Amino acid sequence: MSAVPADSARAQQEERENFLVFSKGFLSWALTLDHKRIGLMYLIGVMSAFFLAGILALLIRLELMTPTNTYMNNQTYNQIFTLHGAIMVFLFIIPSVPAALGNFLVPIMLGAKDVAFPRLNLCSFYLWVSGAIFFLAAMFYTGLDTGWTFYTPYSTTTQGPVVAATLGVFILGFSSIFTGLNFIVTINTMRPPGMSWFKMPLFLWATYATSIIQVLATPVLGITVLLLAAERLMHIGIFDPEYNGDPVTYQHFFWFYSHPAVYIMILPGMGIISELMSVHSHKSIFGYRFIAYSSIAIALFGFLVWGHHMFTSGMADVTTIIFSALTFTVSIPSAIKVFNWLATMYKGTVQLNTPMLYALSFIFLFTIGGLTGLWLGALSTDRVLHDTYFVVAHFHYVMVGGTLVGFLGGVFHWWPKMTGKMFSELWGKVSCALVFIGFNLTFLPQFVLGSRGMPRRYAQYVPEFQELHVISSIGAFILGIGLFVALGVVIHSLMRGRKAPPNPWGGATLEWQCSSPPPYYNFATPPRVNDPYDYTPLEYRDAERGWEYVHPPTTDTPATEPEPART
Amino acid sequence: MLLADVNETFWFPPKASTFAQETDSFFMAIMWISTFFFVLIVGVMLYFMTQYRRRPGYRGDSRALHNNALEITWTVIPTIIVIWIFARGVYGYMDMVRPPAETIDINVTARKWDWSFQYPNGAISDTLHVPVNKAVRLRMRSVDVLHSFFVPAFRAKTDLVPGRVTTMWFEPIQEGIYDLFCTEYCGDQHSEMIKRQGVFVTSYDEYEQWLAEAAKPPTHPVAHGYWLYARRGCKSCHSVEPDRRIVGPSFAKSYGESLTTSTGESVVFDENYIRESILNPQAKAREGYQNASQMPSYQGQLTEDELMAITAFLQAMKQDDFISVVADEDGLTKEDAISLGFGDEEDSAETAEAGAQEETAEGDGTRPESEEASGEATSPDAEQDQ
Structure with missing residues (x-):
């Protein structure tokens, strides 16, 4: 058969040209301009940060098994919860989906070779690395104890390395701005012929909305932390009441960034879920335009609701009421997304594999996270629940149940594409089950703790709360085991995984048209742009070949000769 | 003391102030709304997961689906519901920030890491004593960093901001002893900035008696x-x-x-x-x-x-x-x-009693003259409402 040598020749070429092995050596990675390599390096970076902050979370839960100091004193506890929060927010959640998965996927989903500014992209990665080193060194060296929010005047008077840590945040902010800028330009200018705005995959819509927030809101954080450092070093008198400043001003500045930042964290997760729900239901996404518009609506409304972090801070009554009203507006686009994801499954062909189970877990957990926001947006209940464990549980349901679970779903979904290796479905599902059970066991009791009045950031607590804290801690360890299993699954896949076909799940977005892992140039010929959610021309062959087009998808681009690949 | 436990439920601490009834029933109302939507969403999800799962002999329909009527329905219904939640939240909030005309005013000073309460007769104490069924207004300041005053049983919480005076009010409705927590992170001993069993709601007479006693420091x-x-x-x-x-x-x-x-x-x-x-x-x-x-x-x-x-x-x-x-x-x-x-x-028993009576005659439970002036200066909002 003549097809066999041709196939094996193609396989050899793929083997040779795939982006992981095309060039070798440390410098080929350290100085790479390939968005896929940068994405992978980000992935390793953010996962290390997550691992570190996760261990700290377990230390916190271990300490909270008893009402009094067990093995940490108050100061250590305060430093550890600060480290946990700060690392999770600045080093993991914010860069997790956009920088790691976004870098890998945005150009390929556009059928492009790279992002618009590859050097800026590498620069952004190194800013992240140096910001992270700066930040971690500062915090581990002397111990920061301000909480990740750096509230003044505590942060201007405490003995910790506040200035160094804020400069770390400043540097990390630039990394985030560069990534956002790069994606905005890439999506605006590099869409292939035929891919109009409303033929873009929803992941790109979500990334676009996120990038807008990154570019518009992050500079405010930069200014805020610089002012904070100036207040500390020079007493410029803007935040510290001792020098005629006002701490509430700091809170306005801080949340003007940090509330939109919540949407930097969750929007990309929502983008992942839109892809996963459609691909694994093998059905066109329901209400495409509504999901796309709701991403933009969330990004815009997200800028107007920061005051809901300050309902007890002593703002004027009218301001407080306006912020409450605005806060509820942002709940509607999120609800629209959830309903559309559900409708996507209707009459579809739902494949309950690992990525899909993570996506379904996301919907379950995010629904709880979103609904519990109703108590906190409403003024009278928020007065009671503010700064209690109810808030802790609420934002963990959104940030962990939402973003982290979405991120894990995305990692499993695109893992075969990124590494060219399949993973163990069985153990992937086990990890998902453990994460799901462990997560709920950790955070459901915290809602009750909060409504009973347990305040946050307490190293010691009154004994009647112990029972619920113990349940929560047990849950945290199950969650930890689940995450270790997930880590084991991907490591095992790297070493022993079966070779992945180009399209293992039957996805119709462009990244599934190139080989797994993609060649360093992504596409030898411009890929055929088709409806990203039209699955009719795809058919499942077998485990080795995955899904293939039975007939070429309709195309808006004239077939052109492949350009010779250039190195 | 036992009284304090009577109303304790799975979700809530004792209902010890006038805010508790409204906040708790509102909490439960949101709970039912949320439960309804949660069951609906997860129910539909589980049904679709099983009904449309990939299996031999079943072929789904992968055509594009889109339904404007459905989209409008699931936009409009939640919008109406959140408007109601917003409105009721504002209703409860207005009650929390508008004290009645007649209040007992207590000055609260927070510092790392303790509370100090100054009563209308000048007595200073580290515990909070308030009479039942009287509106109490707290005029609060912090001398160092942010703190937040939270008595779960009263469903009342307000931050103390250095450089500002914040006020809050509540009316206890149940005698008992309750906890006070600081709920704004304030450093090393944040979790010990609590008054465990340090909020005393007593009858008016007992309150007056305590007040008189507290105003008299030992002479030695x-x-x-x-x-x-x-x-x-x-x-x-x-x-x-x-x-x-x-x-x-x-x-x-x-x-x-x-x-x-x-x-x-x-x-x-x-x-x-x-x-x-x-x-x-x-x-x-x-x-x-x-x-x-x-x-x-x-x-x-x-x-x-x-x-x-x-x-x-x-x-x-x-x-x-x-x-x-x-x-x-x-x-x-x-x-x-x-x-x-x-x-x-x-310091014999008679003098203590005489002192108590003297105080009772003087402090009639409302805001004394001298406090009135500073009340005006610090919180114009509260005065407006009277």
Whole structure:
């Protein structure tokens, strides 16, 4: 058969040209301009940060098994919860989906070779690395104890390395701005012929909305932390009441960034879920335009609701009421997304594999996270629940149940594409089950703790709360085991995984048209742009070949000769 | 005390103020709405997961689906519901921020890491005593960092912001003893900035009686010094057990000792050192404590007599028998003071009672004249409403 040598020749070429092995050596990675390599390096970076902050979370839960100091004193506890929060927010959640998965996927989903500014992209990665080193060194060296929010005047008077840590945040902010800028330009200018705005995959819509927030809101954080450092070093008198400043001003500045930042964290997760729900239901996404518009609506409304972090801070009554009203507006686009994801499954062909189970877990957990926001947006209940464990549980349901679970779903979904290796479905599902059970066991009791009045950031607590804290801690360890299993699954896949076909799940977005892992140039010929959610021309062959087009998808681009690949 | 537990439920602490009924039933209303949507969403999800799962012999329909009527329905219905939630939240909130015309005003000072309450008759205490069925207004300030006043049983919480005065009010409806928590992170001892069983809701008569008693410090300087130590925030950072460090140095066995400051200077722990350390705490910080959280100055907050009383108390803290009495569980009680010779012998039962009656006649439970003026100055909002 003549097809066999041709196939094996193609396989050899793929083997040779795939982006992981095309060039070798440390410098080929350290100085790479390939968005896929940068994405992978980000992935390793953010996962290390997550691992570190996760261990700290377990230390916190271990300490909270008893009402009094067990093995940490108050100061250590305060430093550890600060480290946990700060690392999770600045080093993991914010860069997790956009920088790691976004870098890998945005150009390929556009059928492009790279992002618009590859050097800026590498620069952004190194800013992240140096910001992270700066930040971690500062915090581990002397111990920061301000909480990740750096509230003044505590942060201007405490003995910790506040200035160094804020400069770390400043540097990390630039990394985030560069990534956002790069994606905005890439999506605006590099869409292939035929891919109009409303033929873009929803992941790109979500990334676009996120990038807008990154570019518009992050500079405010930069200014805020610089002012904070100036207040500390020079007493410029803007935040510290001792020098005629006002701490509430700091809170306005801080949340003007940090509330939109919540949407930097969750929007990309929502983008992942839109892809996963459609691909694994093998059905066109329901209400495409509504999901796309709701991403933009969330990004815009997200800028107007920061005051809901300050309902007890002593703002004027009218301001407080306006912020409450605005806060509820942002709940509607999120609800629209959830309903559309559900409708996507209707009459579809739902494949309950690992990525899909993570996506379904996301919907379950995010629904709880979103609904519990109703108590906190409403003024009278928020007065009671503010700064209690109810808030802790609420934002963990959104940030962990939402973003982290979405991120894990995305990692499993695109893992075969990124590494060219399949993973163990069985153990992937086990990890998902453990994460799901462990997560709920950790955070459901915290809602009750909060409504009973347990305040946050307490190293010691009154004994009647112990029972619920113990349940929560047990849950945290199950969650930890689940995450270790997930880590084991991907490591095992790297070493022993079966070779992945180009399209293992039957996805119709462009990244599934190139080989797994993609060649360093992504596409030898411009890929055929088709409806990203039209699955009719795809058919499942077998485990080795995955899904293939039975007939070429309709195309808006004239077939052109492949350009010779250039190195 | 037992009363406090009567209304305790799975979700809520006791309902001890007028806010509790509305907030709790609103909480449960949102709970039912959320439960409805949660069951709907997860129910549909589970149904679709099983009904449309990939299996032999089943072929789904992968056509594009889109339904404007459905989209509008699931946009409009949640919108109406959140408008209702918003409105009811505002309704409850307006009640929380609009105190009635007649209130008992108590000044609250928060510092790292203790609370201090100043009552209408001038009494200062570290516990909060309020009468049942009377509206109480708190005028709150912080001398160092952000704190937040939270009594779960009252469903009332407001931040204390340095450089500003914040106010809040509540009306207790159930006698009992409750907890007070600080809910804004404030540093090392944040989780100990609580008044465990330190909020007393009593009948008006008992409140008046306590108030009269609290306004009368012991006359013996040592007992007076201890009284100030326990009430004015010293004890949250300085222990009375030798070598036990909470935040600052222990008070036991310090007087007369010579010690080294953080700059290497040698000073004697005497009257002038004590005075300076209270009024200007950073002037001669002790070696090894330069990284401890800084003590706020008490300049203008303690009278000269009170400074002398604290000095006398610290001097007495040299004696082992005194330390052992002070360091035991109930601190320096009246009986302890008498047995050690620091008691007020003339402090008989009649004078206490007479004092109480005098106070009752004076303080009629409403805002006294002198407080009125400062109330106007600090919170125009509250006055507007009257």
